[in-house]
Amino acid sequence: MPARMVIHTPVVDLVVTGSEREVEAIATDMTASFAARAGAWLTSQERTWWVPAASLLEIDMGWGLVAHLDSISVTTMGERPASS
Numbered sequence: 001m002p003a004r005m006v007i008h009t010p011v012v013d014l015v016v017t018g019s020e021r022e023v024e025a026i027a028t029d030m031t032a033s034f035a036a037r038a039g040a041w042l043t044s045q046e047r048t049w050w051v052p053a054a055s056l057l058e059i060d061m062g063w064g065l066v067a068h069l070d071s072i073s074v075t076t077m078g079e080r081p082a083s084s
Contacts, residue, residue, distance in 0.1 A: 008056040014042065014049060020061050027059055
């Protein structure tokens with residue numbers, strides 16, 4: 001079933017869509033990073049965004065179009081991916 005997560009940052013709103021498992025995995029990684037550090041890096045293909053821990057995550061497990069999320073990764077502050 002398709003799922004959707006909207007990440008509200010102070011600068012931009014980011015939307016992640018995919019399967020429930022994909023969205024849940026990304027949300028879990030982000031919240032773990034938020035608990036331990038000031039935020040998380042969200043990388044999708046060649047774009048990278050800094051997501052501050054003060055950001056709001058809205059997760060809807062019953063709406064959204066399935067997207068290819070194999071290229072999305074989340075890393076903690078200080079481990080910024082090479083792409084930006």
